[in-house]
Amino acid sequence: MLMKNRSLVSINDYSRIEIQQILDLAEEFEKDPNQPLLRQYVIASLFFEPSTRTRLSFETAINRLGGRVVGFSESGSTSVSKGETLKDTILMVSNYSDLIVMRHPLEGSAQYASEVSSVPIVNAGDGAHQHPTQTLLDLYSIRKTQGKLEGLNICIVGDLKYGRTVHSLLIAMSHFKPVFHFIAPEELKIPKEYKIFLDQKGIEYHEHRELAPNIRNADIVYMTRVQRERFSDPLEYEKVKNVYILRNQMLENTKDNMRILHPLPRVNEIHQDVDSNPKAYYFTQALNGVYTRMAILVKILGIK
Ligand code: CP
Numbered sequence: 001m002l003m004k005n006r007s008l009v010s011i012n013d014y015s016r017i018e019i020q021q022i023l024d025l026a027e028e029f030e031k032d033p034n035q036p037l038l039r040q041y042v043i044a045s046l047f048f049e050p051s052t053r054t055r056l057s058f059e060t061a062i063n064r065l066g067g068r069v070v071g072f073s074e075s076g077s078t079s080v081s082k083g084e085t086l087k088d089t090i091l092m093v094s095n096y097s098d099l100i101v102m103r104h105p106l107e108g109s110a111q112y113a114s115e116v117s118s119v120p121i122v123n124a125g126d127g128a129h130q131h132p133t134q135t136l137l138d139l140y141s142i143r144k145t146q147g148k149l150e151g152l153n154i155c156i157v158g159d160l161k162y163g164r165t166v167h168s169l170l171i172a173m174s175h176f177k178p179v180f181h182f183i184a185p186e187e188l189k190i191p192k193e194y195k196i197f198l199d200q201k202g203i204e205y206h207e208h209r210e211l212a213p214n215i216r217n218a219d220i221v222y223m224t225r226v227q228r229e230r231f232s233d234p235l236e237y238e239k240v241k242n243v244y245i246l247r248n249q250m251l252e253n254t255k256d257n258m259r260i261l262h263p264l265p266r267v268n269e270i271h272q273d274v275d276s277n278p279k280a281y282y283f284t285q286a287l288n289g290v291y292t293r294m295a296i297l298v299k300i301l302g303i304k
Contacts, residue, residue: 004302007114007121011132011168016175023140025295025304026288029064033291037303038067044097045071046089047124048080048104053264054124054133057289058101058297065294070097087116094118099301105229120300128162128230134263135168137292138222141285142173145259146219149176155215157183157244158224158269160190162231165263166224170194180205181214185243187236188226212250219255221246223262223269223282241268248273261285 003018014022029035043062047055055073062069070093072078080089086109093100094117102113103124110123110130125131143149154173160166160182170180170190180198182190182205189207198205208214215221223246231237245268246260262270262282274280298304 002302003299005120006300007110007117007123008132008296008300009110009114009121009123009126010130011135011172013132014136014172019136019139019172019175022136022292022295022299023143025299026136026140026291029291029294030288033064033294035064036066037298038062038065038301041067041098041301042096043067043069043297044093044100045069045073046075046093046100046102046104047071047073048075048102049125051103051124053286053289054103054131057286058124058133058293060290061293061297064290065297067297071101086113090117090121099297122296122300125164128164128167128227130168131164131263132168132172133293133296134165134289135172136296137285137289138165138169138261138263139172140288140292141259141261141281142220144288145281146257149173151176152178152219153181153217154178154220154222155181155183155218156190156222156224157211157215157246159188159226159240160184160224161188162227163224166190166222167194169222170198174198174201174203178203181208181218182206183208183211183214183244185209185240187240211244211246215250215258216253217255218258221254221258221260223260223266225262225265225267225269244269245271246274247271248277251277251279254279 090113099120101122107127107129110126114121259281
């Protein structure tokens with residue numbers, strides 16, 4: 001099926017070849033980021049949950065492509081606060097725009113929106129479920145720093161239970177035969193359904209508790225924030241919030257070309273003394289989101 005006019009709800013929607021096509025196009029946009037390909041298009045940006053990078057990098061991508069943006073960053077200022085349903089909101093906005101980028105706290109909301117919308121939906125994060133555009137920029141960053149996606153040793157650290165970027169990342173990377181090392185406290189271990197998925201795909205993975213000794217052979221260390229907003233009991237969050245803090249001294253015996261990624265925002269999980277280490281890549285990773293999201297929009301609108 002063509003990518004054109006297809007919603008991007010889950011990273012499972014894209015094949016290995018489609019992922020590579022997006023990354024190739026993102027590379028073109030990085031070389032030449034001002035191309036007025038969306039001059040005729042209005043894109044809706046609906047953020048029912050807070051965001052800095054995803055919303056602003058999408059909006060930067062749209063602006064760089066010469067398109068126009070409508071939308072909101074806070075649903076309290078919309079008729080949702082009067083009781084309007086998600087269905088009615090999407091029906092309205094799909095009449096006004098050519099594509100909808102949506103972040104929503106409910107898992108499955110992007111799928112539901114795609115079923116009622118007359119224009120493609122791009123999932124910018126639905127609860128603890130998935131964040132597929134983050135994953136595409138993560139893969140772009142991994143390929144750019146490692147020169148390949150195949151056969152890498154990837155450590156994923158922190159909140160593997162609620163972290164939607166983790167869930168999307170491991171599905172996408174499973175096309176490329178990685179070895180995963182999951183480093184998480186007992187309470188935030190990778191959910192069983194993802195382990196079943198990896199077993200079925202024949203992907204090697206290991207689970208660890210300690211951080212420093214388990215990153216020595218890593219090509220990528222993917223740090224994540226403990227997702228405070230997904231905890232029903234604040235005391236449970238307090239127990240695990242600072243379990244892992246990556247510090248500069250821990251990087252001494254790691255591979256020269258290892259790179260540290262983080263979808264951001266960070267809280268305490270990467271000490272600021274890491275920021276000036278050449279292995280810290282997270283701020284450039286966020287910049288790569290602009291090029292990757294330009295490629296996603298253009299592909300879905302069928303322009304390139
Ligand atoms: N990575 C990410 O989704 O960041 P924001 O929540 O700031 O959009």
